[in-house]
Amino acid sequence: MTHTVAAPHRPPGRVPTGTKARRRRPSFGPYLLIAPTLVVIAALMFWPILQIGTMSVQKIGNRELRGEPAQNVGLDNYRAIAGDELFWTSLKHTMLFVVAAVTLTVVVGTLIGLLLNSLGKRMSATVSAGVMIAWATPPVTAAIIFTWLFGTTGGLANWILEQLPDWLVGGNWTDYNWFGSPLPTYIVLTICVVWQSFPFVAVSILAGLRGVPSELYEAARVDGAGPWRTFWSITFPLLRPIFLVVLVLSVIWDFKVFTQLFIMSGLANRDAFNLSMYAYSEAFGSLNPKLGVGSAIATVLTLILLAVTAVYVRIMVRQGEVA
Amino acid sequence: MAATVTMIALAASACGSDTTSGGSNSGGDADPKTLTVWQMGAGSPEQTKFLDGVEEEFKKKHPGTDVVVKYIPWPQVATTFQKAASGGEGPDVTEVGNTDVQSHIEQGNLADISDKLKAWDEGKDLNTGALANDQADGKTYAVPWYGGVRGVWYRKDWFTELGITPPKTWDELRAAAKKIQDAKGVPGIAAPSDQTNAILSFVWANGGDVAVKEGGKWVGKLDQPAAREAIDFYAGLVAKDKVAPDKYVGKNELQGPQQDFALGTLGMYIDGSWALPQMQKVKDDLANWGTFPIPGKSGGTAPVFSGGSDLAVWKSSKAQGVAFDYITVLNSKKNAQAFADTLKFLPQFTDVLKSSKYTDDPLMSAFAAASAGGVKFTPTSKGWAEFEQAKKVIPNTVKEIMQGKSAEDELKKANEQANTLLNAA
Numbered sequence: 001m002t003h004t005v006a007a008p009h010r011p012p013g014r015v016p017t018g019t020k021a022r023r024r025r026p027s028f029g030p031y032l033l034i035a036p037t038l039v040v041i042a043a044l045m046f047w048p049i050l051q052i053g054t055m056s057v058q059k060i061g062n063r064e065l066r067g068e069p070a071q072n073v074g075l076d077n078y079r080a081i082a083g084d085e086l087f088w089t090s091l092k093h094t095m096l097f098v099v100a101a102v103t104l105t106v107v108v109g110t111l112i113g114l115l116l117n118s119l120g121k122r123m124s125a126t127v128s129a130g131v132m133i134a135w136a137t138p139p140v141t142a143a144i145i146f147t148w149l150f151g152t153t154g155g156l157a158n159w160i161l162e163q164l165p166d167w168l169v170g171g172n173w174t175d176y177n178w179f180g181s182p183l184p185t186y187i188v189l190t191i192c193v194v195w196q197s198f199p200f201v202a203v204s205i206l207a208g209l210r211g212v213p214s215e216l217y218e219a220a221r222v223d224g225a226g227p228w229r230t231f232w233s234i235t236f237p238l239l240r241p242i243f244l245v246v247l248v249l250s251v252i253w254d255f256k257v258f259t260q261l262f263i264m265s266g267l268a269n270r271d272a273f274n275l276s277m278y279a280y281s282e283a284f285g286s287l288n289p290k291l292g293v294g295s296a297i298a299t300v301l302t303l304i305l306l307a308v309t310a311v312y313v314r315i316m317v318r319q320g321e322v323a
Numbered sequence: 324m325a326a327t328v329t330m331i332a333l334a335a336s337a338c339g340s341d342t343t344s345g346g347s348n349s350g351g352d353a354d355p356k357t358l359t360v361w362q363m364g365a366g367s368p369e370q371t372k373f374l375d376g377v378e379e380e381f382k383k384k385h386p387g388t389d390v391v392v393k394y395i396p397w398p399q400v401a402t403t404f405q406k407a408a409s410g411g412e413g414p415d416v417t418e419v420g421n422t423d424v425q426s427h428i429e430q431g432n433l434a435d436i437s438d439k440l441k442a443w444d445e446g447k448d449l450n451t452g453a454l455a456n457d458q459a460d461g462k463t464y465a466v467p468w469y470g471g472v473r474g475v476w477y478r479k480d481w482f483t484e485l486g487i488t489p490p491k492t493w494d495e496l497r498a499a500a501k502k503i504q505d506a507k508g509v510p511g512i513a514a515p516s517d518q519t520n521a522i523l524s525f526v527w528a529n530g531g532d533v534a535v536k537e538g539g540k541w542v543g544k545l546d547q548p549a550a551r552e553a554i555d556f557y558a559g560l561v562a563k564d565k566v567a568p569d570k571y572v573g574k575n576e577l578q579g580p581q582q583d584f585a586l587g588t589l590g591m592y593i594d595g596s597w598a599l600p601q602m603q604k605v606k607d608d609l610a611n612w613g614t615f616p617i618p619g620k621s622g623g624t625a626p627v628f629s630g631g632s633d634l635a636v637w638k639s640s641k642a643q644g645v646a647f648d649y650i651t652v653l654n655s656k657k658n659a660q661a662f663a664d665t666l667k668f669l670p671q672f673t674d675v676l677k678s679s680k681y682t683d684d685p686l687m688s689a690f691a692a693a694s695a696g697g698v699k700f701t702p703t704s705k706g707w708a709e710f711e712q713a714k715k716v717i718p719n720t721v722k723e724i725m726q727g728k729s730a731e732d733e734l735k736k737a738n739e740q741a742n743t744l745l746n747a748a
Contacts, residue, residue: 062405062409062430067410152579153579153582153586175570176570177570179573180573181726265573268516268573268715268718268719269573269722282713284402
């Protein structure tokens with residue numbers, strides 16, 4: 001005898017969430033939608049990177065630029081660079097500069113971000129405007145201004161230092177040549193680059209701070225925590241992703257600094273070269289370009305920056321947050 | 324009459340070369356619609372006005388052609404030419420820095436104008452030394468346009484006040500600088516490290532050179548005693564004698580010396596005749612400024628580098644005959660002299676240079692005398708641009724020596740670079 005079982009009663013509108021496994025069909029829709037973007041990024045980014053990698057094992061001069069096929073020279077370009085003392089000096093300068101500049105940029109930017117967060121509306125707008133002007137100044141303009149500020153003909157910095165008492169800053173500042181040797185040159189360069197870069201950090205930190213619930217700060221105040229403790233116990237952990245982004249971006253940007261150094265000390269001061277100046281003087285700067293060597297240096301720079309980015313991605317993934 | 328004859332000769336040669344080579348122009352050069360002319364530098368209203376006048380004169384021969392002038396700032400010159408050479412848009416006529424001409428010839432950028440030059444009446448008076456710089460394998464690829472040499476600018480009033488006469492030897496130069504420094508409390512002379520062409524005058528004055536072509540190869544001579552003494556003297560002005568300040572180390576003559584001299588905080592500095600308009604913009608103190616040629620080691624004048632520009636026809640130009648016609652107008656003796664005057668350069672026609680116009684001029688006579696004393700060129704190697712501009716070998720070497728490194732070691736390194744770069748394939 002058949003036994004009819006009543007179908008399970010389902011209230012209308014309820015989505016069936018039965019134990020029956022849903023058959024998933026891979027949907028191509030989303031991929032199709034992002035495909036155009038991917039193609040553009042691949043064309044504009046990956047293709048040049050591949051080209052540079054290819055060119056770095058070739059010899060490319062004017063003849064090759066005009067159509068002759070480039071000859072493969074294997075790792076000769078890399079060997080030439082590794083054997084060049086100036087490459088290692090430039091790399092050292094670049095690394096030290098990045099450490100100093102990024103540290104200062106992040107510290108100053110964070111302080112300004114915290115300041116902007118606690119200012120009233122009008123004062124905040126004023127400080128923001130000043131900060132934006134620093135950010136909006138083109139690198140060339142900033143470099144020319146700082147070269148003049150620290151120059152010897154009518155330079156403000158030397159004049160101020162000369163006015164200050166000798167026991168504080170020493171004497172003989174009037175004709176001090178800031179761009180005659182690497183260390184003073186990089187001091188000026190760091191000031192210039194930090195001045196131009198901290199606004200980005202300040203604005204990012206400010207945006208992050210706006211998202212922190214104020215009850216946390218009230219609770220900290222009630223518990224008697226001072227500003228230092230508050231920052232490290234509340235602000236920093238909550239803003240960690242932003243700090244990471246800002247840190248990695250700053251490292252990448254400061255590694256590539258070229259314009260300011262070119263204007264401040266230029267090609268006549270090889271002892272103060274950083275990696276980008278070294279690449280420029282090897283690859284361009286004359287009528288006989290050596291793009292193979294230039295590409296090799298660019299590849300080295302890219303690999304270093306990829307390593308930095310890899311560290312960032314790893315930290316983010318480890319924290320369980322997908323970048 | 325002469326102009327008509329020249330025109331007919333040019334037209335004949337243009338037609339002739341076209342039929343023999345089955346050239347790209349159909350039966351001689353029809354007037355192209357536009358003629359592109361590249362000028363180096365940022366340009367100026369005076370230069371534009373002058374070129375407009377040249378265009379009017381040119382249009383008398385080629386009424387259908389408009390001249391389009393494009394200014395290329397000097398810092399962009401190398402990359403602009405690179406782009407044009409690698410297939411981009413090139414000019415018809417272009418100004419070329421005379422130190423770059425050999426590089427351009429090597430790269431095959433310039434058209435062979437030997438025949439057109441022979442047919443040009445005024446062309447035979449061109450300065451032979453300067454013209455030699457534009458030739459390779461017996462063919463001519465450019466013509467010299469204007470050139471300038473360097474001399475020492477000095478404060479006439481201070482010299483008179485302190486009883487100094489324009490120095491004729493290196494020792495006198497050093498002594499004059501010291502006297503000014505002691506009396507006036509300002510640096511006596513400027514010795515910037517980034518001034519290759521001035522430093523070379525001292526090397527040449529001592530019988531030395533950067534490199535000499537021996538058996539088809541460039542052999543560096545920077546490690547020889549002649550070069551070493553000269554560079555020791557120049558660097559010594561800063562390091563040993565302390566009559567030149569170290570605030571110009573790592574800088575060129577336009578990044579301090581020129582401004583300080585114009586403002587009156589510097590006794591002497593080395594620059595070309597073209598510096599006058601720039602200095603007057605800073606401070607017009609012309610009455611107190613004078614010039615004397617860079618002295619030789621123990622008398623005479625030091626050989627000077629004649630920096631300047633030449634004019635060439637771009638190889639891929641489709642109107643080469645017309646382009647050369649434009650050059651003959653732009654570089655006619657009359658126009659060349661007028662233009663050179665506006666920039667305070669010298670035209671490159673020997674008879675014009677020897678005329679009283681220059682020998683009687685109080686400022687220009689020093690430069691004219693220096694040119695007459697001996698114009699030398701830097702090695703005509705295609706690697707010279709890299710040696711001088713990209714790597715700045717001599718400025719960096721001089722800077723190291725000024726900051727205390729051993730001259731022998733640094734010059735040896737510089738010499739190795741000279742051997743590598745100047746012989747680069």
